[in-house]
Amino acid sequence: MKLLVVLNPSSHDFEARERWPMLEGHLEGAASVTLLETEPDEKKTHERIREALSRGSFDRVVSIGGDGTLHTVANAIVGARLASLPDLAVIAFGTANNVARSLRLPLDDLPRMARIAAGSVLEGFDLARVRTSGARGTDERIWVNCVGTGIDAAVVSARKNYRELGGYLGYAAALAERSVAHRSIDVRLTVDSQSFSTRLYNVVVSNVPIYAGTLELPGSRRDDGLLDVYLMDRLEYGSKLLSFAIKKADFLNWGVSEFLEEITENQRTLHGRTVKLELETPCLVQVDGEALEESTTIECDIVGRVRVAVGS
Numbered sequence: 001m002k003l004l005v006v007l008n009p010s011s012h013d014f015e016a017r018e019r020w021p022m023l024e025g026h027l028e029g030a031a032s033v034t035l036l037e038t039e040p041d042e043k044k045t046h047e048r049i050r051e052a053l054s055r056g057s058f059d060r061v062v063s064i065g066g067d068g069t070l071h072t073v074a075n076a077i078v079g080a081r082l083a084s085l086p087d088l089a090v091i092a093f094g095t096a097n098n099v100a101r102s103l104r105l106p107l108d109d110l111p112r113m114a115r116i117a118a119g120s121v122l123e124g125f126d127l128a129r130v131r132t133s134g135a136r137g138t139d140e141r142i143w144v145n146c147v148g149t150g151i152d153a154a155v156v157s158a159r160k161n162y163r164e165l166g167g168y169l170g171y172a173a174a175l176a177e178r179s180v181a182h183r184s185i186d187v188r189l190t191v192d193s194q195s196f197s198t199r200l201y202n203v204v205v206s207n208v209p210i211y212a213g214t215l216e217l218p219g220s221r222r223d224d225g226l227l228d229v230y231l232m233d234r235l236e237y238g239s240k241l242l243s244f245a246i247k248k249a250d251f252l253n254w255g256v257s258e259f260l261e262e263i264t265e266n267q268r269t270l271h272g273r274t275v276k277l278e279l280e281t282p283c284l285v286q287v288d289g290e291a292l293e294e295s296t297t298i299e300c301d302i303v304g305r306v307r308v309a310v311g312s
Contacts, residue, residue, distance in 0.1 A: 001031040003118065004058040004086075006049060006073050008038045008065030011093035016064050019110060023064070023091060026114035034058070038065070042072055049076035053086070060087040060309070062117045066094020067145045071288035074127060075142045078304070088125065089117035089309035096213030096289070098145050102222050104311035112311075122307040124223035128207050129303045132285050134295035143207070145288045147300055149277065150185060150202035151237060154178040156286040184233065186280035191229055191272035202232040205275050205300050219269055225302055227275050231268040275300040 005027065009017035020035075027033050036052055038045045052058070053076075061077060063070040070090060077085055091113045092100035103123075106112045130147050131140045158174035165173055184201045204211065206228045209220035220228040275298075282294035 001059045001118070002056065003027060003031045003033050003060050003062050003089075004049070004052055004056070005033055005035050005062045005064060006038060006045075006069065006076075007035060008069040008072075008093070011065040011069065016093040020064075023110060023114045026111050027062070027118050030115070030118035031060075038069065038072060045072055046076045046079060049073065050080040053077065053080045053082060058086050060089055060117075062089040062091060064091045064093060066092065066097060066289070067099050068094070068289050070099055070144050071142075071290070074144050077306075078127065078142050085304065085306050087122060087307045087309070091117055096210075098208050098210040098213060099222075101210045101213065102208040103308060106311060116309050116311050119309055121310055121312070123310045124305050125308040126207055126223060126225060126302050127304045127306060128227060129301055130287055131297075131299045132292055132295040133297040134282055134293055136293050139292060139295075141287060142303070143287050143300075145208055146204055146206045146211075146286075147288075147298065148202065148204045148286050149279065149283045149295075149298060150200060150232075151175075151179065151182050152202050152204065153284040153286040153291065154182050156289060157284050157291040160291075185283055188278040188280075189229070189231075189270075190274075190276040190278075191270045192274055194270070194272075198231065199233070200231055201234045202237045203277060204230045204232075205298075206230065217269075219271060223305070225305075226271045226273060227300055227302065229270040229272070229275055231270070236268075273302055 007016060007020060024033060034056065036048055061073055063073045090100050090103060090105060092105060092107055097107060100107060105116060128143050130143050131138060155174045155178055158178050159170050162170040162173040184199050186199050187203065188197050206217055206220055208222045209217045211217050217228060217230060277298040279296050282296050285292040285295050285298060
């Protein structure tokens, strides 16, 4: 088997690069490995991945990094316009790692993740597309984890001011900055043929059943051909935030999270093949944890499926 490994060297404070020699040993025991490191310029990374795929007949592309790295990989393989898409695998070094958690990967066991990445156990994974339109034009891209607008997108945008804090501390600082000033938005929502107007503090269109690296999203699957839409007003979002904080604080594993599951399911939930959000005022959008320009229209649909290596 031939593996194209796409490594984000800066993931987890450059731990991904430091651990690569060990990971390489585990991968080379099962396959031929070609390494490609990502660059700060995402377009250059896309081009390099597409060129590598066009030159070599790779069986699988391994993403080493967070959900954002997998986002880059997914856009590159779809953009390569191959006759068939290669399989995917993930070795997680991100913060939330929503996709990796949905794949049942052992995040605290790097050698085992490497063996899974080169292994034979594969399951389906939907690939989605998002189109955003605003005053600065239109953007279209593939996504794997989630698309959101509202407070989540505002926090993702502000996070760049706190990157030195790292991980969840950076998110917490960005949330503290934006939560006071952020206001609810008026949205016209269409899911398949169902349309209605509502006022929301946060909207998440998800492809995986994990939110913020901890909370489970009811009814969501990564291989059912459906997008999952979660609508939250201030109260609903506040309960999510409270549940997240308590789960993170339950470091003794007293089981506090078990009775919080009902709290985390109070958001309104819809499922469909196509989703369209029409915003009364321009708002920031986040796609797989990266901030995009303000938009007034957000359209999502499922465009394909790949096979991905999974844990037990």
